[in-house]
Amino acid sequence: MKAIEIKAVTNSDGSISLELTGLKGGISIRVLILSEEDELDEKNYLKFISNNPSLDFLNEPEENVYTIKDGKPDL
Numbered sequence: 001m002k003a004i005e006i007k008a009v010t011n012s013d014g015s016i017s018l019e020l021t022g023l024k025g026g027i028s029i030r031v032l033i034l035s036e037e038d039e040l041d042e043k044n045y046l047k048f049i050s051n052n053p054s055l056d057f058l059n060e061p062e063e064n065v066y067t068i069k070d071g072k073p074d075l
Helices: 042-050 053-059
Strands: none
16 A cells, blocks of 8 residues: 655635546545644534445444433433
8 A cells, every 4th residue: 555645725615626646547545634623513523424434334224222221311
């Protein structure tokens, strides 16, 4: 695996555009985003994790292991 660091600035809509990487086209890559902001606000954090395919397994029926009998409501 090869690591390449590329600094970028987000576009006004929150998307990013990358410059040429030196890699050949058509290969799979992973992108890790390290923001210089302290934290994502809650709305954006929830949007990010709800669209994250690495958490899709939580929607599987076998992951639904708790019932209302497992705890007290937080009032």
